[in-house]
Amino acid sequence: MHTSPRPALTGALAMLGFAANSLLARQAIGSGGVDAATYTLVRLASGAAMLVVLARGPASSVSSWRGGMALFAYAAAFSWSYVRIGAALGALVLFPTVKLALLGWGMARGERPPRRDLLGAAVALTGLVLLTLPRAGRADPAGVALMVLAGVSWAVYTVAGVHAPDATAATTSNFVRASLLAAPLLLVAAPGAATGTGLLLAAVSGAVTSALAYVLWYATVPHLTSTQMGLAQLAVPGLAMLGAVALLGEHLTAGMAVAAGCIFAGVGLALVRR
16 A cells, blocks of 8 residues: 555654654653552643643543553553663663554465565664663563563554544543553552653643554555555654664764664665655
């Protein structure tokens, strides 16, 4: 399925939002500025609040609970995995999991990805390994398992948006439901230990780089095959790396540049059409 300029734009903006989410979680949770439970709860609640305002009212029943449950499972597993494993290892586990889950879903529906898409996936995955494996660190089994759960949950969330008639309404419904499911996290959250910066980062992640980016993603997925959905998200680690260099002062090495180049080349090979 070919992408038109508008889905290409919404997809690119969504990937930038996803990359920003990775940086925000890294700064908030990785630095100890907020605990995983509080981060998840604030992120989902602030996202729901932003979307209700944009939708000019509470969410209507435009989607099943599947999207909300998948969103909650993804957000919670993603946050808790960051407590146990680093960002590099998390990316190495998360994005191939998403890719494989979406590929399996597509093949079960009869999709057969063309060789060009498979070649692009191979090139992008090679770049991902080159980018993350040298910095992966210790593989904590529980942290890896949580990131696998996050990847599968995100794939389910993505599939739930394929036939959504209204991207904003469906995303609003999902965030409101996910926030309701996250309410019991108040029992295990430690808001008193959270810093103002940590809470602010969680709120920005929810209201801006999650809520808005997820609307853009739901506007994009109906125009993509399952292979392209997974491939598009492989660009996120490369974008996050560039963001870390630009905003967090990380040093860009030749190896990182080559790895990012492979990622973007592979994604472009599969998604850019004549």
